[in-house]
Structures are given as structure tokens and as C-alpha cells.
Amino acid sequence: MKKVLSIAGSDCSGGAGIQADIKTITMHNMYAMTVITALTAQNTTGVSGVLEVTPKFVANQMDMVFTDIVPDTIKIGMVSNEDIIAVISEKLIEYKAKNIVLDPVMVSTSGSKLLEDGAVNKLVTDLIPLATVITPNIPEAEILTGFSIKTKEDMEKAVIKLSKNYSGAILIKGGHLDDSSDDLLLAEDKIHWFPQINIDNPNTHGTGCTLSSAIACNLAADKNIKESIEIAKAYITGALKANLNLGKGSGPLNHCWNFISK
Numbered sequence: 001m002k003k004v005l006s007i008a009g010s011d012c013s014g015g016a017g018i019q020a021d022i023k024t025i026t027m028h029n030m031y032a033m034t035v036i037t038a039l040t041a042q043n044t045t046g047v048s049g050v051l052e053v054t055p056k057f058v059a060n061q062m063d064m065v066f067t068d069i070v071p072d073t074i075k076i077g078m079v080s081n082e083d084i085i086a087v088i089s090e091k092l093i094e095y096k097a098k099n100i101v102l103d104p105v106m107v108s109t110s111g112s113k114l115l116e117d118g119a120v121n122k123l124v125t126d127l128i129p130l131a132t133v134i135t136p137n138i139p140e141a142e143i144l145t146g147f148s149i150k151t152k153e154d155m156e157k158a159v160i161k162l163s164k165n166y167s168g169a170i171l172i173k174g175g176h177l178d179d180s181s182d183d184l185l186l187a188e189d190k191i192h193w194f195p196q197i198n199i200d201n202p203n204t205h206g207t208g209c210t211l212s213s214a215i216a217c218n219l220a221a222d223k224n225i226k227e228s229i230e231i232a233k234a235y236i237t238g239a240l241k242a243n244l245n246l247g248k249g250s251g252p253l254n255h256c257w258n259f260i261s262k
């Protein structure tokens with residue numbers, strides 16, 4: 001059985017973070033492991049608190065995972081602060097970790113900060129260079145590039161700018177575009193669009209987390225980056241179309257869509 005590690009924050013309401021990752025990995029028939037960076041108190045309407053794990057304890061979790069059940073691929077989500085970023089990158093280097101999908105989580109859909117101000121630079125210098133693929137959404141790509149992204153042309157300019165300082169693959173997610181949810185991949189100097197008609201479902205909490213962990217699963221199944229994204233997008237689309245409607249705000253995805261449609 002393939003083993004996938006999620007390094008991320010916990011979402012007690014089960015829609016995003018570690019919980020979304022475990023559901024996704026399990027639905028891919030793979031073995032999920034976790035290194036928790038922070039506990040969040042949140043639900044579909046917002047985040048009311050964040051309790052960060054100490055960097056030492058993040059290191060402790062990484063040691064226990066990597067010295068026993070070595071993951072085939074790794075997904076990284078919420079990393080919370082500079083010291084946690086430092087320890088994660090040290091441990092990834094120490095254990096020669098490969099096949100890393102980095103979702104540079106900065107702000108939740110509901111508008112709460114999930115990465116401390118000032119930690120973006122550390123993310124760029126220490127963690128991004130270790131990633132096989134990074135998956136910023138449009139607001140995150142705006143922060144990483146320093147310019148505003150409103151159109152698909154802007155997304156193309158953004159991947160090109162990001163590729164000047166990073167040699168891995170870049171997927172800019174289009175879920176925040178107005179008239180479509182097209183995603184843009186730059187890999188091995190080639191641009192590829194994944195066209196996506198907007199599904200009329202306001203319950204999108206955890207789509208980014210789910211997409212990155214699904215990509216990590218597909219990489220573990222020896223798919224290449226483009227195929228991994230293509231299959232991961234089909235997973236998200238199925239989970240959005242299955243129309244779960246839980247909670248008072250932007251609700252979670254339906255990870256059981258594959259059973260329902262059969």
C-alpha cells in the first residue's frame with residue numbers, strides 16, 4: 001500500500017486541513033499519516049482560534065514518521081509560522097524526502113490568517129525550493145508575485161514570474177476567478193491549462209487541501225505531474241457535484257461521491 005504524509009493544520013469541523021487530507025488519501029486507497037502543525041478551532045463560518053504546535057514537537061512527529069513508515073509522497077498545507085517552517089525544511093532535508101506537494105496556505109476561505117505575517121519569506125527561501133509542485137490559489141499567487149491577478153493572462157504572467165526563482169512545477173488554481181475555475185500549470189517550461197466550468201456549489205471549504213492531497217496520492221501511484229493534477233481535479237469535481245450541504249457557511253466536500261454515483 002502506498003503511504004502519503006500530510007503536514008498541515010487540524011480543522012475540527014473536518015472540511016479542510018489534516019481531516020480533508022486523511023479523507024482524500026483514504027478514498028484513494030492509500031495509507032495516511034499526519035504531522036500536525038497547529039490546531040484550529042473553526043467551522044464552515046470561520047476560524048475562532050489557532051493553537052500552534054511547538055517546532056520541537058513538529059520535529060518529534062517528523063522523526064517518528066520518517067524513522068518507521070517512510071512516506072512515498074508528502075503534502076504540505078498550513079505551516080503557521082517561521083520556526084515551524086524551519087524545522088519542517090530541516091527534517092525534509094535530513095530524511096531526503098522527495099515528491100512534495102506544497103499548498104502555500106496563507107488565508108482561509110473565511111478570511112482568517114493561517115500563516116503569520118513575515119513567514120512568507122521563510123516559505124519562499126526554505127520550503128518552496130524543496131517542493132516538486134506548488135499549488136497557490138490566486139490570492140496566494142498575488143502575495144508570492146507581488147502583483148494583482150484578475151485574468152487568465154495575469155495567471156500566465158504570474159507562473160512565469162514564479163518560475164524565475166523556482167524550478168519545480170507551479171499550479172495556479174483558478175477557483176477565485178469570476179467566470180471559470182480554470183487552473184494553470186507550468187511544468188518543464190510548458191504551460192498547460194486545465195479548463196473547468198464553475199460548478200454551482202457554494203460549499204467549497206477544503207477544495208485546495210483536497211486537491212493537493214489528491215495530487216500527492218496520484219504521484220504516489222506513479223502518475224506524472226500533469227496526469228496527477230488531471231485525476232485530482234476529477235476527484236474535486238466529483239466531490240463538488242455530489243452537493244453536500246453542511247453547516248451555516250461554506251460547507252465541506254463530499255468525499256463519498258464515488259460510492260454515491262455507483
Ligand SMILES: Nc1ncnc2c1ncn2[C@@H]1O[C@H](COP(=O)(O)OP(=O)(O)OP(=O)(O)O)[C@@H](O)[C@H]1O
Pocket residue numbers: 016108109136137138173174175176181182183196197198199200201204205206207208209211233236237240
Ligand atoms: N465552483 C467550482 N467549480 C469547479 N471547480 C472548482 C470550483 N471552485 C474551486 N474549484 C477547483 O478546486 C480547486 C481549488 O481551487 P481554489 O482556487 O478554490 O483553491 P483554494 O482557494 O486553495 O481552495 P480553498 O477553498 O480550500 O481555499 C481548483 O482545482 C479549482 O479549479
Ligand SMILES: Cc1ncc(COP(=O)(O)O)c(N)n1
Pocket residue numbers: 008009010011016017018040042077078105107108109110114204205206207208209
Ligand atoms: C487547517 C486548515 N488548513 C487549510 C485551510 C484552508 O482551507 P479553506 O481555504 O478552504 O478554508 C483551513 N481553513 N484550515
